[in-house]
Amino acid sequence: xxxxxxxxxxxxxxxxxxxxxxxxxxxxxxxxxxxxxxxxxxxxxxxxxxxxxxxxxxxxxxxxxxxxxxxxxxxxxxxxxxxxxxxxxxxxxxxxxxxxxxxxxxxx
Amino acid sequence: xxxxxxxxxxxxxxxxxxxxxxxxxxxxxxxxxxxxxxxxxxxxxxxxxxxxxxxxxxxxxxxxxxxxxxxxxxxxxxxxxxxxxxxxxxxxxxxxxxxxxxxxxxxxxxxxxxxxxxx
Numbered sequence: 614x615x616x617x618x619x620x621x622x623x624x625x626x627x628x629x630x631x632x633x634x635x636x637x638x639x640x641x642x643x644x645x646x647x648x649x650x651x652x653x654x655x656x657x658x659x660x661x662x663x664x665x666x667x668x669x670x671x672x673x674x675x676x677x678x679x680x681x682x683x684x685x686x687x688x689x690x691x692x693x694x695x696x697x698x699x700x701x702x703x704x705x706x707x708x709x710x711x712x713x714x715x716x717x718x719x720x721x
Numbered sequence: 722x723x724x725x726x727x728x729x730x731x732x733x734x735x736x737x738x739x740x741x742x743x744x745x746x747x748x749x750x751x752x753x754x755x756x757x758x759x760x761x762x763x764x765x766x767x768x769x770x771x772x773x774x775x776x777x778x779x780x781x782x783x784x785x786x787x788x789x790x791x792x793x794x795x796x797x798x799x800x801x802x803x804x805x806x807x808x809x810x811x812x813x814x815x816x817x818x819x820x821x822x823x824x825x826x827x828x829x830x831x832x833x834x835x836x837x838x839x840x
Binding site: 645647649655659662663704707708709710711712713715 | 756758765766767768771780781782783816818821823824825826827828829830831832833
């Protein structure tokens with residue numbers, strides 16, 4: 614099973630600032646890495662797939678990068694609606710499909 | 722519009738059973754794999770199970786193998802999760818999620834249904 618590790622657990626950022634979230638896989642997942650956003654009481658929403666491709670309707674301020682074992686999600690200028698929990702997920706080796714433990718982006 | 726609507730959650734005693742449903746609309750249900758993912762209170766996301774397009778192939782997380790059964794009825798556009806021998810640690814919100822097909826993973830999710838296992 615591939616273990617996904619996200620850092621930091623919590624990121625405190627001021628509106629308008631840049632946020633950088635990290636995700637590391639225990640072995641290579643190529644570019645088969647997705648990012649999801651989850652707000653309280655809501656289902657997760659797909660943001661990024663293929664490590665760097667934005668899903669339909671996702672604003673350009675969200676960008677993903679990386680391949681192999683190290684990945685980054687960058688939110689270029691945080692808006693109020695971006696404060697949420699973000700999960701990475703690998704879909705290179707399955708089952709199981711595995712998620713990171715999440716990074717909470719909170720208002721500083 | 723793609724929609725996934727879960728139902729069937731509730732309070733059940735340890736050792737009991739529950740069947741969850743996920744009603745799909747807005748897309749050709751039989752063309753997609755579908756997954757169940759759960760989220761325990763205050764915790765992260767955990768993949769539970771998947772079924773292929775015609776229901777002939779299924780996979781499970783080790784933690785539910787032998788206790789849960791996933792199935793689908795393509796004529797009714799509905800996914801199911803039969804949960805037996807429930808444990809306290811199965812308490813979670815259960816989501817169904819559509820697999821968008823490589824390279825898009827879980828592209829649409831339902832709103833979730835709460836399952837609570839407690840005496």
